[in-house]
Amino acid sequence: MMRKAILTAAAVAVLSVWAGAASAAPVTVLCPSPMPAGSVRQFSLTTDPVGGSCLAWGSGPNDVNGAGDVINALGWTTIDKDESPDSVYPNDSWFSVSGIGSTGGTFTVDPMAWATYGSLAVAFKVGSGDPTWAAFILPYGETAGSWSTGLQTGGGLSHATFYGQGAPVVPEPASLVLLGSGLLGLAAKARRRKK
Numbered sequence: 001m002m003r004k005a006i007l008t009a010a011a012v013a014v015l016s017v018w019a020g021a022a023s024a025a026p027v028t029v030l031c032p033s034p035m036p037a038g039s040v041r042q043f044s045l046t047t048d049p050v051g052g053s054c055l056a057w058g059s060g061p062n063d064v065n066g067a068g069d070v071i072n073a074l075g076w077t078t079i080d081k082d083e084s085p086d087s088v089y090p091n092d093s094w095f096s097v098s099g100i101g102s103t104g105g106t107f108t109v110d111p112m113a114w115a116t117y118g119s120l121a122v123a124f125k126v127g128s129g130d131p132t133w134a135a136f137i138l139p140y141g142e143t144a145g146s147w148s149t150g151l152q153t154g155g156g157l158s159h160a161t162f163y164g165q166g167a168p169v170v171p172e173p174a175s176l177v178l179l180g181s182g183l184l185g186l187a188a189k190a191r192r193r194k195k
Contacts, residue, residue, distance in 0.1 A: 026145075027051030031134040041150040043124055043134035050139035055121050057134040067123040067133040067161060076121055076163035079113070083159030095122070095162035097147070102156040104148040109162075114141055117164030122147075127155035140169065 028046040031054030035042045045052050056070050068078060080095040094113040099105020113120055120142075123135035126149050138145075149157055 025049070029054060029136060031055075031136060032057045032131065039131060040129045041126070041131060043131075043136075043150055044148045045122075045136040045145060046147070047139055047142050047145040050142070052136045052138050052142070052145075055123075055135040055137045057131045059130045059132045067125055067135055071121065071123060071135055071161075071163055076165045077117075078161060079117075079164045080162035081159055082162070095160070097122075097124075097157070097160040099147070100157050100159070103150070104146065105157070106144065106146045107160065109138065109143045111143060113162075113164065114143075115168055118166030118169050119164070121163040121165070123161045123163070124149060125158045125160070127158055135163070 026046050026048040027050060028044050029051045031043045031045070032039065033042070033054060043057070056067070056074065058067070058070060060067075072078065080093075082095055082097045083100060094110040095107065097105060097107045107122060109120065119140075120138045121135055122138065123133055124147055125133040129151075147160075
């Protein structure tokens with residue numbers, strides 16, 4: 001009887017966490033936010049159920065004072081770049097973006113990226129205007145979402161660059177062992193009472 005109660009309680013806990021995650025609404029983050037006076041564009045990133053955060057934004061060409069220089073200077077490593085035609089990067093299959101040339105689309109992240117880095121970020125770049133790029137830190141474990149470049153000024157998306165930083169997050173084994181030991185102890189106690 002005690003064993004059934006423990007299993008039922010565990011199942012209810014798992015289902016309530018799953019139901020809470022399933023009912024959460026997508027979260028949209030704007031970058032820059034608030035939009036500075038004189039700017040013509042505000043990028044957005046939408047993820048579900050947790051929102052990302054604006055890492056940096058600015059104007060400038062690809063490699064000289066642009067997103068790459070700024071984000072790499074903040075300690076991030078460039079790990080992929082999605083453009084048309086696709087470039088060759090060490091982990092070229094870890095990130096893909098739809099909507100090259102347009103003002104909105106979707107992105108996907110291979111879970112292998114999360115097994116390699118503790119934090120991931122993505123920068124979206126358009127041809128001209130202010131700002132011409134914005135970078136977002138993705139919520140931990142996020143593998144898909146949507147993006148927008150805001151107002152149609154300076155053309156659509158030129159490319160998106162994927163960045164990683166830090167070691168992957170590993171679940172704390174001590175917590176899992178403690179929980180398992182407690183459940184085993186309760187089961188053993190119930191078995192002894194039954195005899």
